[in-house]
Amino acid sequence: MKRFLRASPILLLLISLSAFADSFTLLLAPGSPEGGNFEFISRQPGISVFLVGTVPESFYSNSLIAPGSTLGGTSEVFVDGGAIKINGVSYDNLGLDIGSLFVSSFTFPTNGKDFTVPVSASFSVDELIVGVGNIHLNGTASGKVTFKFNSNVGLYSPSTIFLTTVPEPSTLGLLGIGLTGILALARRKLKLIQ
Known part of the structure; x- marks a missing residue:
């Protein structure tokens, strides 16, 4: 389960990159x-x-x-x-x-x-x-x-x-999900460093 959680932000990033209309x-x-x-x-x-x-x-x-x-x-x-x-x-x-x-x-x-x-x-x-x-x-x-x-x-x-x-609303939604995943991963890494 931890591997999936670690890989999910990358998956969300890849989804959002292909969402540009x-x-x-x-x-x-x-x-x-x-x-x-x-x-x-x-x-x-x-x-x-x-x-x-x-x-x-x-x-x-x-x-x-x-x-x-x-x-x-x-x-x-x-x-x-x-x-x-x-x-x-x-x-x-x-x-x-x-x-x-x-x-x-x-x-x-x-x-x-x-x-x-x-x-x-x-x-x-x-x-x-x-x-x-x-x-x-x-x-x-x-x-x-x-x-x-x-x-x-x-x-x-x-x-x-x-x-x-x-852009279609779904495009903006996918982009938002991907960016949220990236920010969550970055925040989590900062907490681990401190």
Whole structure:
């Protein structure tokens, strides 16, 4: 029994280390003729990704939005820069690629008030690392977006959509159990030394 008790903090540590979840962040700003209104950030075990690109103005522009209009659906993303790090090796010589973005649809209310809406988005692209090959990247994130009503003109102002993943409660629980086991073992060793 003593051997099991001594080994349990190590077991809890190993469980908590494998509990880190993948992280995805999507940012979509209102489009402009200059472009550059999309960012995708992904952190997974062994790979980190940062991509920038442009979503066409026809999908999400910086024009005011009429009440009753619908926003969302599928759009192309013209990926034109970024960096990818795989197992400690960084690649920033990326090709110009076209990805796909899906944003859950919603309708702007007609009551003339600011509103907040839950939104989820998915992004995928086969990104070319020049001299290495293609890598398939994808991710889904969700969150809430607030749109302000401009009463002077009776239209909604576009807002930057910032969506990210949140670790599952079980992930945080496993991490907490592992850290508690480590602290208990360290405390016990300190008592034995004194």
